[in-house]
Amino acid sequence: MRHHTVLETWLRGLAIAVIVLFFMFPIFWIVLMSFQTNETILRSPPSMAFVPTISNYEAIFAGRLDSNVASMDIKFLGNLGNSIILSVGSVAVALLLGVPAAYAFARHKFRGSEDIAFTLLSFRFAPPLLVLLPLTTYFQALGIADTYFGLIWVYQLICLPLILWIVRGYFEDIPADIEHAYRTAGHGWFATFRKIALPLAMPGIAAAGLLAFIFAWNNFIFALVLASADKQPVTVGALAFVTASGIQYGQIAAAVVLSIAPTLMLALYAQRYLVEGLSLGAVKG
Amino acid sequence: MNGLAIEGLSKTFKDQIVLDEVSFDVDKGETLVLFGPSGAGKTVLLRCIAGAVDQDSGTIWIDGHNVTATPPEARGVGMAFQNFALFPHMNAFENIASPLRARKSEPTKLEESVRAIARLLKIDHVLAHAPRELSNGQKQRTALARALAAEPGLLLLDDPLRNVDAKLRFEMRLELPRLLAGREATVIYVTQDYKEAMALGNRIAVLEEGRIAQIGTAEDIYLSPSNIAIAKLFGDPVINLLDVVPDCDERGAFFDLSDQRIALDFLPEKAVGVPCTLGIRPEDFTITKADVPNALPVNIEAETPLNEKTVTLAVTPLGQELLASRPAGTAIHGQDSAGYVFNSRKILFFDSKSGLRMDNSHSNEKRSE
Amino acid sequence: MNWGENYVNFLSDPDFWNTLQVSLVYAGLTVVLELLLGLGMALLLVRRTRLNNFISVMLLMPLMTAPALAALMFKLMTNPNFGILSYFMQVLGFENFRWGSDPSTALLTVLMVDIWVYTPFMMILLLAGLRSLPTQPFEAAALDGVPRWQQFWRITLPMLMPYVLTASLFRLLDSIQQFDIIYALTQGGPGDTLMVFQVEAYLNFFQSTNIGRSTALLIILWAITFVLSNLFIKNWLRLRERARGEI
Numbered sequence: 001m002r003h004h005t006v007l008e009t010w011l012r013g014l015a016i017a018v019i020v021l022f023f024m025f026p027i028f029w030i031v032l033m034s035f036q037t038n039e040t041i042l043r044s045p046p047s048m049a050f051v052p053t054i055s056n057y058e059a060i061f062a063g064r065l066d067s068n069v070a071s072m073d074i075k076f077l078g079n080l081g082n083s084i085i086l087s088v089g090s091v092a093v094a095l096l097l098g099v100p101a102a103y104a105f106a107r108h109k110f111r112g113s114e115d116i117a118f119t120l121l122s123f124r125f126a127p128p129l130l131v132l133l134p135l136t137t138y139f140q141a142l143g144i145a146d147t148y149f150g151l152i153w154v155y156q157l158i159c160l161p162l163i164l165w166i167v168r169g170y171f172e173d174i175p176a177d178i179e180h181a182y183r184t185a186g187h188g189w190f191a192t193f194r195k196i197a198l199p200l201a202m203p204g205i206a207a208a209g210l211l212a213f214i215f216a217w218n219n220f221i222f223a224l225v226l227a228s229a230d231k232q233p234v235t236v237g238a239l240a241f242v243t244a245s246g247i248q249y250g251q252i253a254a255a256v257v258l259s260i261a262p263t264l265m266l267a268l269y270a271q272r273y274l275v276e277g278l279s280l281g282a283v284k285g
Numbered sequence: 286m287n288g289l290a291i292e293g294l295s296k297t298f299k300d301q302i303v304l305d306e307v308s309f310d311v312d313k314g315e316t317l318v319l320f321g322p323s324g325a326g327k328t329v330l331l332r333c334i335a336g337a338v339d340q341d342s343g344t345i346w347i348d349g350h351n352v353t354a355t356p357p358e359a360r361g362v363g364m365a366f367q368n369f370a371l372f373p374h375m376n377a378f379e380n381i382a383s384p385l386r387a388r389k390s391e392p393t394k395l396e397e398s399v400r401a402i403a404r405l406l407k408i409d410h411v412l413a414h415a416p417r418e419l420s421n422g423q424k425q426r427t428a429l430a431r432a433l434a435a436e437p438g439l440l441l442l443d444d445p446l447r448n449v450d451a452k453l454r455f456e457m458r459l460e461l462p463r464l465l466a467g468r469e470a471t472v473i474y475v476t477q478d479y480k481e482a483m484a485l486g487n488r489i490a491v492l493e494e495g496r497i498a499q500i501g502t503a504e505d506i507y508l509s510p511s512n513i514a515i516a517k518l519f520g521d522p523v524i525n526l527l528d529v530v531p532d533c534d535e536r537g538a539f540f541d542l543s544d545q546r547i548a549l550d551f552l553p554e555k556a557v558g559v560p561c562t563l564g565i566r567p568e569d570f571t572i573t574k575a576d577v578p579n580a581l582p583v584n585i586e587a588e589t590p591l592n593e594k595t596v597t598l599a600v601t602p603l604g605q606e607l608l609a610s611r612p613a614g615t616a617i618h619g620q621d622s623a624g625y626v627f628n629s630r631k632i633l634f635f636d637s638k639s640g641l642r643m644d645n646s647h648s649n650e651k652r653s654e
Numbered sequence: 655m656n657w658g659e660n661y662v663n664f665l666s667d668p669d670f671w672n673t674l675q676v677s678l679v680y681a682g683l684t685v686v687l688e689l690l691l692g693l694g695m696a697l698l699l700v701r702r703t704r705l706n707n708f709i710s711v712m713l714l715m716p717l718m719t720a721p722a723l724a725a726l727m728f729k730l731m732t733n734p735n736f737g738i739l740s741y742f743m744q745v746l747g748f749e750n751f752r753w754g755s756d757p758s759t760a761l762l763t764v765l766m767v768d769i770w771v772y773t774p775f776m777m778i779l780l781l782a783g784l785r786s787l788p789t790q791p792f793e794a795a796a797l798d799g800v801p802r803w804q805q806f807w808r809i810t811l812p813m814l815m816p817y818v819l820t821a822s823l824f825r826l827l828d829s830i831q832q833f834d835i836i837y838a839l840t841q842g843g844p845g846d847t848l849m850v851f852q853v854e855a856y857l858n859f860f861q862s863t864n865i866g867r868s869t870a871l872l873i874i875l876w877a878i879t880f881v882l883s884n885l886f887i888k889n890w891l892r893l894r895e896r897a898r899g900e901i
Contacts, residue, residue: 012698015694015698016698016699016709019695019698019713020709020712020713022770023712023713023715023716023770023773023774024712024715026716026724026727026728026731026770027715027716027719027727029731029738030727030730033730041736042735042736043736044736044741045741046736046738046741118887121887122883125827125879125882125883125886126876126879127831127851127852127855127872127875127876127879128831128833128852129833129852129855129856129859129868129872130869130872130873130875130876133855133859133865133868133869133872169894175368175370176337177366177368177370178370178371178372178373180332180335180337180357180364180366180370181364181366181370181371181372181431182372182383183336183337183356183357183358184335184336184337184357184358184360184362184363184364184441185358185363185383185384185387185431185435186358186359186361186383186384186387186388186435187358187383187387188356188358189356191387196372199374200373200374214718217720218718218719218720218721218722218723219720220720220721220722220833220834220837220838221833221834221852224837225856234720234723235720235722235723235834236722238722238723238726239722239726239838242726242729249730249733249736252726252730253730256723256726256727256730259720259723260718260719260720260723263718263719263720264715264718264719266718267714267715267717267718268711268714268715271711271714274714274778275778275779275782278717278775278778278779
């Protein structure tokens with residue numbers, strides 16, 4: 001048992017309070033901002049006392065902002081849609097390709113299988129622009145520039161290694177005898193994969209999928225380099241929004257809140273698996 | 286027709302030879318026990334037969350069909366695993382039903398078969414439970430039920446009693462032969478426990494470092510083990526080993542033990558003047574007074590009961606420890622200094638260098654094809 | 655055009671040396687500061703109380719925020735007209751503290767965002783590491799009367815070292831390639847204060863259409879990350895094997 005002096009307990013409490021303040025305050029502040037009008041935002045000194053308004057969110061969802069000065073189009077809803085299509089599409093493709101591949105790497109060690117797995121992992125660590133810049137030319141030539149398909153393909157650089165390495169660990173944790181038992185009972189290898197391996201690795205697959213979704217959603221550089229204006233996700237769109245809307249700070253804040261809310265929610269939901277996923281299985285949560 | 290035939294089966298894992306040209310036949314309906322120390326290759330051999338591990342070379346026949354290239358699901362075997370390998374996401378019923386579902390058994394018949402085998406194994410009251418809710422004994426019975434459910438022609442049991450406690454193991458040792466008897470299935474039973482091996486098998490195949498060192502009935506192996514290692518594996522307490530150089534002169538065969546001449550009624554020709562290891566079972570020693578002719582002079586150190594026997598530990602003047610056993614409740618003369626007499630016809634002669642037995646005079650090959 | 659030319663030119667190119675220096679300083683400072691802060695936080699939260707668990711889950715939120723959006727949030731917070739951080743500086747007596755738009759404070763500003771986003775990563779890895787340490791050495795040390803501050807240096811830190819190494823290498827690999835935060839906040843400016851590899855390569859490619867120079871910069875960055883990732887993978891594999899062995 002540890003024994004703490006009163007002073008020590010107080011100091012620890014203070015340190016934790018300062019840390020929580022530093023890490024939580026920006027999110028708290030941006031949420032507050034999103035419920036204010038420009039007038040209350042620009043008040044000096046800043047004050048917490050204001051009448052909350054949902055006009056910023058209304059403007060984003062209506063796609064139009066009408067003020068007494070001017071009216072303008074807000075295309076941010078399109079960015080949200082793009083983020084959803086790109087992230088869901090990327091995770092779906094990554095699961096479709098990555099889960100069977102992870103199973104193969106976990107169960108069938110063949111000559112060079114480790115090398116292939118490591119090569120896939122090394123994509124995670126190479127400078128993304130080194131891959132992206134040449135692709136700008138090839139995508140034009142292939143006719144997949146400005147398509148969701150092309151972007152989802154490139155997003156595999158982040159999603160696939162993640163899924164492959166996390167899910168592989170979960171497959172390796174299933175005792176091989178359980179699969180042997182199912183096969184000797186008379187079931188083929190595909191039935192064994194579907195009825196034994198998949199259900200037993202499901203928690204890991206779900207966790208890897210959620211993490212891949214979060215990384216795809218948060219990605220900035222891929223879409224910045226390759227996506228045309230109408231295919232941009234929220235990360236790129238929010239930045240463009242700042243340039244376009246100039247001083248509509250309330251709407252910018254609302255856009256940021258809408259952009260970070262999905263990943264924050266998912267993270268809270270999946271926090272149990274985050275540690276293992278973030279460290280690619282090196283640390284058990 | 287053979288229920289199972291193995292020919293020249295070899296398997297190497299990372300430069301380590303696990304199975305080395307293993308060949309044997311098992312009659313249909315026969316129970317063969319695969320016995321040997323851990324790491325001898327028993328489990329790998331079983332997995333090769335089941336198709337869970339691919340052998341490097343060799344051929345496997347099941348019921349006269351060459352199944353070497355047949356995938357595991359088409360070999361028609363039932364297997365019980367040492368660690369049970371129950372499907373954790375299915376209840377006991379579905380576990381047992383899985384081989385029947387693979388064979389597209391009709392629903393009412395399936396239900397009937399599962400309940401029948403469950404009743405036989407006394408687990409019909411836990412069929413709705415998930416594996417994690419079962420006791421170790423129930424898990425083991427579920428695994429057995431699953432292996433038996435589809436009434437396979439070949440049953441592979443991989444040390445099924447290893448992970449259950451002593452009481453359950455004893456119960457199952459009594460129950461299993463009855464369970465297997467009515468099935469006409471060929472059974473391969475893997476174990477590390479020599480008592481289990483002797484109780485369950487028609488024949489025992491002893492595996493040593495990936496090779497079949499000896500194959501025969503329990504009696505064959507106990508009475509004429511083909512080498513020292515096998516002699517040591519069978520028998521409790523373990524066989525006594527004495528290193529001597531027996532010789533023969535005008536007065537007959539003998540060996541010297543600390544200046545004392547011990548006469549032998551029998552000595553294999555090959556053993557004359559050669560360093561030998563004598564194997565003497567503890568029950569073949571009789572304890573007498575020290576001055577009896579041809580008795581090994583010993584000092585009795587300790588006595589301890591073992592099952593229904595009393596085991597005596599004695600030490601020769603040269604410091605060799607010798608165990609003798611006799612039925613519990615019989616008295617001996619009670620002196621520290623005593624003599625061990627033995628029937629020299631029952632001595633096993635091993636070549637000290639190779640460890641192989643030197644004669645076959647005791648072997649009584651009952652099995653001949 | 656000679657292929658080697660881009661690389662030979664670098665030797666006499668002050669911009670290249672600036673890029674290399676800024677990238678290394680940025681990566682070095684973020685990793686060291688985040689490691690110290692993350693370790694401190696992990697030590698504070700190591701006991702599994704409900705409050706601690708709740709706090710550590712809350713602290714994951716910055717890590718789940720897109721770095722580019724985090725940069726945008728801080729851009730709003732450091733806005734000279736209404737930014738709350740600018741206001742704090744004014745209260746503290748720093749008039750006209752211009753954060754990212756001032757060359758002397760630009761690095762500080764991006765460091766703050768990087769620390770905000772990535773310190774939780776260090777924390778959760780080290781927290782998991784701390785919680786997986788065996789308890790016997792600590793019990794033995796307590797019996798031997800080793801003072802608590804010495805326990806940290808003599809037992810905790812040495813046993814935690816594999817986790818510290820893996821987490822730091824992982825962060826170093828990411829940090830030397832940082833793009834999102836710097837680009838979204840200052841686009842490498844003001845001037846070339848924050849011209850790290852990927853930002854410089856991006857601007858070279860799209861603004862000056864100097865494709866050769868851009869590619870050469872990325873190849874050099876790749877060489878650096880190649881060495882680092884080999885080191886990382888070696889450590890990571892050892893740790894992964896241990897983690898899987900503990901199941």
